[in-house]
Amino acid sequence: MVSDIEDDALLGYEILIGQNGRPTDILLSQNRILLDGMAIPIFQVGKIGKARRVVVAESMTVPGHAEASVSVYI
Template sequence: MDLELGPLLLSEKVIIAEIEDEALLGYDILKGRHGEPADILLSSNKILLDRLETPIFQVGKSNRARRVTVANDMILPGMAEAVVSVFVERFTDDDEDVNSDFIVEPVQQLEDMYALRMATTLVNVNQSTTCSIRILNPFSTEVML
């Protein structure tokens, strides 16, 4: 890209290197022709840049998210923390799967809906019927889970 500033001409240089692994580098700073940022939509496996959709795929990540639900209805008082029993959605091939450890982490909807904070937790879905996670209510009002 060349920028002309009066009698001065600036040139942007691009360096290309041989990379054996396919990867998307610098996705957080991708910009279109008009300086608009790219929309990286990993849930839809695409990037939107200058109104053009580019399909993408993730390497080494399971495409099956699991629903986590509270095992028992409970009230979490304001300014309190609790260890909560939850059910982690299971699939039929979980019993044969060698790796049954999963990370349970909060989604934005949890914070938007309940105004709670949740610690990212490592759980094993084959160890017990329910798993335990830690939830914090940093506000003064109680929340029904």
């Protein structure tokens, strides 16, 4: 079965090294990734927006492996 999956993904080292120990080539100028000899097309969805500076409303410490919602000023 083949499925068209459009989820965001973060590729870790164990994926990028490939199964045959050959490194993966990420060719952004050609919009493709070469992984174990297979060319995988990549493309951006949506427009690139302008960058904004985000400042945390108050100082806080979030421990590792934790999630937190914080108030910010844009």
